[in-house]
Amino acid sequence: MAYKFIDLFAGIGGFRQGFEALGFECVFSSEIDPHAKEMYSQNFGELPYGDIREVDETLIPNHDILLAGFPCQPFSIAGDKKGFDDTRGTLFFDIVRILKAKQPQVVVLENVKHFKNHDGGKTIKVILATLHELGYTTNWDVLNAKDFGVPQNRERTIIVGSRRGVPFNFKKLTKKSPVAIKDILEEEGDFEYLDESEYTLIEHPKKQPSGLIFCGYRNKNIRINGTRENTKHLSRVHKQPNRIYDANGTHPTIASQESAGRYFIYHNQRVRKLTLKECFRLMGFKDDFKLMGSKSNLYNRIGNSVVVPMMEMIAKEVKCQLLDNAVSHYVPISLFDYLYVSHKANY
Numbered sequence: 242m243a244y245k246f247i248d249l250f251a252g253i254g255g256f257r258q259g260f261e262a263l264g265f266e267c268v269f270s271s272e273i274d275p276h277a278k279e280m281y282s283q284n285f286g287e288l289p290y291g292d293i294r295e296v297d298e299t300l301i302p303n304h305d306i307l308l309a310g311f312p313c314q315p316f317s318i319a320g321d322k323k324g325f326d327d328t329r330g331t332l333f334f335d336i337v338r339i340l341k342a343k344q345p346q347v348v349v350l351e352n353v354k355h356f357k358n359h360d361g362g363k364t365i366k367v368i369l370a371t372l373h374e375l376g377y378t379t380n381w382d383v384l385n386a387k388d389f390g391v392p393q394n395r396e397r398t399i400i401v402g403s404r405r406g407v408p409f410n411f412k413k414l415t416k417k418s419p420v421a422i423k424d425i426l427e428e429e430g431d432f433e434y435l436d437e438s439e440y441t442l443i444e445h446p447k448k449q450p451s452g453l454i455f456c457g458y459r460n461k462n463i464r465i466n467g468t469r470e471n472t473k474h475l476s477r478v479h480k481q482p483n484r485i486y487d488a489n490g491t492h493p494t495i496a497s498q499e500s501a502g503r504y505f506i507y508h509n510q511r512v513r514k515l516t517l518k519e520c521f522r523l524m525g526f527k528d529d530f531k532l533m534g535s536k537s538n539l540y541n542r543i544g545n546s547v548v549v550p551m552m553e554m555i556a557k558e559v560k561c562q563l564l565d566n567a568v569s570h571y572v573p574i575s576l577f578d579y580l581y582v583s584h585k586a587n588y
């Protein structure tokens with residue numbers, strides 16, 4: 242029998258694709274954005290429920306795994322409790338009430354790289370303490386998409402919790418050898434090339450430790466008041482949408498705010514914009530994934546998504562470590578409280 246999962250803050254189903262690839266079955270989804278819901282429905286044949294705050298947790302089907310890439314909001318911490326009570330009024334509270342009611346074996350949460358620093362570190366502290374209060378042993382790490390077969394430098398915080406008290410070993414996730422932007426490019430298409438007068442290439446670009454090769458910038462007219470003599474170009478360079486990256490390296494993070502899709506690459510001695518299809522490939526989506534709606538909506542959707550092959554690898558290890566072969570390490574909750582430690586992948 243397939244393990245069942247629920248897909249919260251589902252977006253366009255990046256998490257779902259990764260877990261379905263390992264044979265998991267989705268029994269419930271929720272997403273508030275109408276465009277994301279429509280895309281989800283067209284691709285998975287299921288219209289997600291809307292606002293999670295309005296969903297009665299007792300009506301959600303039983304499941305083994307709760308998945309959520311939730312928006313991060315500050316908690317108003319009353320006193321020193323740093324747990325369940327502090328999460329009221331946030332979207333994490335909705336995850337908590339579902340965990341409380343349905344008690345799935347596993348919870349997997351995804352968030353931005355700097356999640357651990359959000360609100361001075363209070364957010365992650367409250368979240369780990371709350372999961373612990375609910376009986377979950379938690380482990381977390383920051384993973385990079387470029388280690389999972391896509392040429393994008395995209396770091397994300399992943400928290401995995403197990404009700405059986407089994408620690409999740411992030412070191413067991415199989416990493417792949419790096420691929421370059423040029424490996425995922427479309428061979429032909431109606432590409433938006435820049436004229437040579439529209440950009441400047443820098444001499445001797447170097448590959449950065451992240452795999453990025455920053456090789457030039459667009460000559461955009463931008464505000465230059467107040468800039469020092471001979472430094473005007475720097476203000477152009479520092480604007481991410483003006484930067485040009487060599488297709489022999491890795492691409493920077495596809496961002497949800499970049500609704501104009503200003504991602505420029507240098508390939509075959511020319512500079513062009515990435516196509517939408519290439520942006521979806523950078524997130525590990527297959528070409529048969531249906532795209533619909535305006536371009537700006539599609540750029541927002543893909544920038545908000547998760548990288549499918551990374552989720553697939555997490556699904557594989559969740560299945561192996563926490564479900565199929567899990568020997569219960571469960572100890573009574575009070576002893577847990579006493580021993581409470583949440584590990585950042587320290588094997």
Ligand SMILES: C[S@@+](CC[C@H](N)C(=O)[O-])C[C@H]1O[C@@H](n2cnc3c(N)ncnc32)[C@H](O)[C@@H]1O
Binds near residue numbers: 252292312
């Ligand atoms: C970071 S994105 C997650 C994207 C998803 N993991 C994917 O693969 O596409 C967060 C999502 O939560 C949704 N969201 C925000 N508030 C919500 C709410 N109250 N109920 C349901 N979904 C919500 C947003 O519309 C957004 O799509």
